Amino acid sequence: MSDPNFVQTLYFTFAEPPRPLVLKSGVSLGPVTVAYELYGELNAARSNAILIFHAFTGDAHAASYHEGDAKPGWWADMIGPGKAFDTDKYCVICSNVLGSCKGTTGSGSINPATGKPYGLTFPVITIEDMVDVQKALLDHLGIKKLLSCAGGSMGGMQAMTWAVRYPECVHSAIVIAACHRHTAQQIAFHEVGRQAVVADPDWKDGNYYGQPVPARGLAVARMLGHITYMSWVSMEQKFGRKLLDKEKLGYDFSKDFEVQNYLEYRGQSFVERFDANSYLYLTKAMDYFDLAGGRKLSEAFKGIKADLLVISFTSDWLYPSSQSQEMVRALKANDVDVTYVEMESDYGHDAFLVEFEDQTRAISSYLAKVGRERSLP
Template identity: 60%
Template sequence: MNEWYLSEVRKLGKDLGAVETQFFHLPEDLVLESGRRLKNVTIAYETYGKLNKDKSNAILIEHAFSGDAHAAGWHEGDRKPGWWDTVIGPGKAFDTDKYFVICSNILGGCKGSTGPSSINPDTGRPYGLSFPVITIADMVNAQKKLIDSFGIRQLFAVAGGSMGGMQVLQWAVSYPKMVRNAIAIATCAISTPQQIAFSEVGRRAIISDPNWNNGDFYGREPPMTGLALARMVAHITYLSDESMKQKFGRQLKDKENYGFDFSTDFQVESYLQHQGDSFVKRFDANSYIYITKAIDYFDLTKDGSLDEGFKNVKSRFLVISVSSDWLYPPYQSKEIVMALTANNAEVSYCEIKSMYGHDAFLLEAGQMNYLISNFLSPRLVRDVMAPAATIREVASIDLAARILVDRKVTHLPVVSGSGKLTGIVTAWDVARAVVERCETLDQIMTSRVVTIEADATLEAAARKLEKYDISALPVVDKDKNVLGIVTSDSISKLIGQRKQGCSSI
């Protein structure tokens, strides 16, 4: 077992051990966004942890372009664990002692789920290009059938990076009531022309391979050269200039001088060739074509507006970008955050500092564990609220002044005889009362009070304080009884501690 991996396991938590891929067969045809129907759809998936009694602890993990259902743990004969094992398992961000984690291979894939390499039930032969074109929404709709089969009515979270992040956002848009928390990492809400261009280069590399045979290559030599070239081009976009300098520089491969020919001179050339050669052993060329097309079609805007596209979302969001990611650069994550904010969604944004480029969400285990753990287990208002000194609405201004001074507070909730909140008085109000010679509280108190509930997150409280430009919030129960008070100073300090290393927009 890899020594580096063992050291990371010791830092982050326990190993999940052996896991097994399972298969779900949709009981009915899947109607696609194109209007086509798919029969006998199978979804490959893995689960980690246990589903609790009320089925409220389920987390769906979405894989990136070339990923699969094997997100964590070990299969027999594995040389390395699942692709996101550093954040899934006991004591890690997706803590399997607390959560029931599900990861499925996407529709159109080639790792157990129905795709172009699957058998077409109408012909008894592999689909090839007779497989219908699919979209990210189709992938999510297939996953919805899987989640329904568990009897899960709401997912505690959906999380993923890159194309996985697209699926996260699609879930939040397509099934807003089913997603409590959404974690979208290094992704976008609409594919850009540059991203589409890279996809097209990859497709053309495959289609130009003589062995592609118009997609009908099963049972014969596959288009390995074209697929390897497509992977080499794509892999460059997953890295950064700095990471390539650090890893390779201009080092030569097994030679001391330039060859002055067209053989492999540089280590980076050899590395890319290795990436291409190893990829063709595990991935289907037609799946590559179909999945890149689904990514190209991805567009969550409505009538050209991302604000409108996110209009009905109800999830709480964590959006993470990577400073050195040029495939899905931070500005695209910020566009997502701004559109969510325009719809009053609860959203946190972090830009992690990393030289690894787009692949950082797979490599920066420490930062990922820290950010995701804090998001999934947020500090609540009830954890930090201070006892509130209150005053009856019939009390005098002199009494209000004495309480403010004696208790060393600046805000004083005003309550009725039954203890319900009716207003608020500040130290500034009392000072004004002296100048204006006011005599009763109702002359100076604010009757329309902005409040917060004890189970709200600190981030939600901070947004309210900023939105209404106030410095304190009375904490109330559903009957408007005062439970305590939180101030902007205390909240800002705590949020700042939790977001070390993140930038905000």
């Protein structure tokens, strides 16, 4: 019996030969291992399950503590007893996405055919493929229909994809700070990040496993990313023009400003926890994301049966409210039961990881309504 105060990451492997996972690209992949965590108990009817999706560089450890860790999971303020995703009522599941480097099969995993890491031989994956892997996990867990599924940023893209791709399998979806397609600007930021990685001589066409990693390139990519996750106001408030351990400007190219140091620190710490090839694969997956795919968005949303909660943040310029509003309009046109709120925040795109009070208020009452009307007794 494990200690109830802690959570353990669990693993599930499927798509073993001769039945590999067929990706959106048409390429087959297998076997696939999924890292996931569970919080709260599944009820007898298996009707209280909520699937949480992490963002770009997140992992399956969304809540509670790993034994011996000082820090809880990445959304612990939202998931737990009495919290927005109340684990006294709901069984919350979070899995690491396909292509990541946090336990689920990705470019850094060993290819069983060669005994070596996949590297760039790993197939290009999409948000839809991530969702298909999650569906396989739910089948394994015996969950036919989710009470809800929720995520921010790339997590929101997965939530939206669930509603479109598996309409019979979700009562509701909560889409936070996300979009239905990546725009030119979003692709452009990712492209600069990828270029920084591949320009690093240590990248070696992705064959750096067991050798020095492309640390400088990946750090620069993360620095750029971080700028897009903050807002003008949050950067001004956090750093302004504050100098770094200096009385006056140095008139050289050492670091003068605190913001420089912060970005450097963020870049460095990212290198320690994330794989450069996974960075390439996941940014690509987001860039390929386009639910309408040439159709009108309202066409793409035609089959949706879930209720939707869409949340955006006023200062998020990476995934601006206008994109959420576009989704809301297309949902309304399809008669989907949709709730939309643009939360006031200065934290930019990061707001979904910071603004707990408003999100808790909205999500807890939303889940209560969905439970009342759609599923729970």
